[in-house]
Each structure stands twice: as C-alpha cells, then as structure tokens.
Amino acid sequence: MKNFFLIAITFSFMSLSHAAEKSSGFLQMQNVIGKWEGTLIRSAQEDIPISLEYKMISDGSAIVEHSNEDGIEMMTAFADQSGELLATHYCALGNQPKMTVSDSTDSSISFSTNRKLSGLDPANDSFVDTWTFSDLKKGTDQFTYTYTVLNSDNTVETNSAVMRRTK
Numbered sequence: 728m729k730n731f732f733l734i735a736i737t738f739s740f741m742s743l744s745h746a747a748e749k750s751s752g753f754l755q756m757q758n759v760i761g762k763w764e765g766t767l768i769r770s771a772q773e774d775i776p777i778s779l780e781y782k783m784i785s786d787g788s789a790i791v792e793h794s795n796e797d798g799i800e801m802m803t804a805f806a807d808q809s810g811e812l813l814a815t816h817y818c819a820l821g822n823q824p825k826m827t828v829s830d831s832t833d834s835s836i837s838f839s840t841n842r843k844l845s846g847l848d849p850a851n852d853s854f855v856d857t858w859t860f861s862d863l864k865k866g867t868d869q870f871t872y873t874y875t876v877l878n879s880d881n882t883v884e885t886n887s888a889v890m891r892r893t894k
Contacts, residue, residue, distance in 0.1 A: 752812030752828045755836050756790050756805050757783070758863045759870060765888035767796060777888050779872070814838055816855055820876070822847060824854050835861040853878045868892045 760781045767777040775797035782791050789806040796819075803816040814826040825845045826838035837859040840847065847854050856877040862870045873887040 748807070748810070750807045750810055750812045752831055752836050753790070753805065753807050755831070755863055756781075756812070756860070758865050758867060759860065760790065761892055762894040763870075763872075763890040764893050765872070765890040767886050767888045769884065769886045771882075771884040777872075777890075779890060812836075814858070816858075818855055820853055820855075822852060822854050824856075826855075826858060829857070834863050835859060836863065849877055849879065849881070851879055856883070 759779075760783055763779040763781075765777050767775050769775065777797070778795045780793045782793075783789070784791055785806075789804055792803040792805070794801045794803070799819045801817055801819055803814055805812060805814045807813070812828050816824045816826065818824065823845065824840040824847065826840050828836060829839040830837040837857065840854060840856050842849070845854070853876060856875050858874040860870055860872060869889055869891045871887065872890050873885065876884040876886070878884065
C-alpha cells in the first residue's frame with residue numbers, strides 16, 4: 728500500500744511539472760480555443776467568409792486550428808518544442824510552413840516562417856510568411872487574425888479578419 732501511494736504521488740508531481748512546462752506562447756494560444764467567424768479582408772482579392780476552430784489535443788500538448796476560407800479548408804498545429812511554441816501550417820498553397828514566435832506581448836503573438844526548416848524558396852514558392860493573433864485576452868469574444876503571403880514574384884498579400892466567438 729505504501730508503494731501505491733508513492734507511485735500516485737510521483738505521477739501527480741509528473742503531471743504538475745508537465746503543465747508547468749508550457750511556453751507563454753502556448754498558454755496565450757489557449758485563449759482562442761473554441762469556434763470563431765469573421766470576414767477575411769484580402770489585399771489582392773475579394774473579401775471572403777472565414778471560420779476557425781481551435782481544439783486542445785494530445786492530452787493538452789497541442790492546439791489544432793481548422794480553418795475554412797470560403798470553402799477552402801486548412802489546418803495548423805501549435806505545440807511546444809524545447810520550451811518554444813512552434814506552428815506548422817498545412818496550406819492550400821500546397822506547402823507546410825513551419826513557424827516560430829517572432830514577437831509576443833500580453834495581448835498578441837506573431838509568427839514568422841522559418842524558410843530553411845520549411846524548405847521554402849521565395850524565388851520559387853508562394854507561402855504564408857507571417858501570422859499575427861492580436862487583441863488576445865482571456866475570456867475575449869473577439870481577436871484579430873492577420874497573415875501575409877509572400878508570392879514567388881516578390882509581392883506580398885495581407886489578409887486580416889476580426890474574429891468573433893461563436894462557441
């Protein structure tokens with residue numbers, strides 16, 4: 728019986744230390760868990776509806792974003808690695824930009840694509856280059872979602888939406 732209590736206490740402390748290992752970026756991204764809708768204002772094309780859904784998966788070690796931009800579905804996974812938040816975006820452009828946190832405040836978090844890690848060449852590939860979540864506060868009912876696409880012709884498209892919580 729004594730061994731059982733020792734094992735139970737050990738697992739309890741392991742669970743606590745696992746939760747304490749979350750980066751500030753990961754904790755901040757937890758504020759968007761739920762369903763959201765908005766209108767994506769695009770610099771190079773017509774505005775379109777956008778819906779986002781964020782779920783915590785893998786026993787709380789990852790957040791998955793399912794996005795739908797006017798019928799085009801994409802997915803992004805956010806997870807900590809070595810104490811830093813990383814994102815991998817599975818894009819309709821046919822590539823998978825791997826992003827690292829480039830800036831963070833108490834109400835926003837920005838990502839930039841690591842081109843080398845992603846295997847992306849700006850001279851040949853169009854890809855999501857930057858991504859920002861702003862106006863993030865715990866319990867918020869809206870935030871601003873902005874990303875840029877770097878095109879192979881060196882033009883940049885900016886897309887932004889005020890997202891409103893639906894669930």
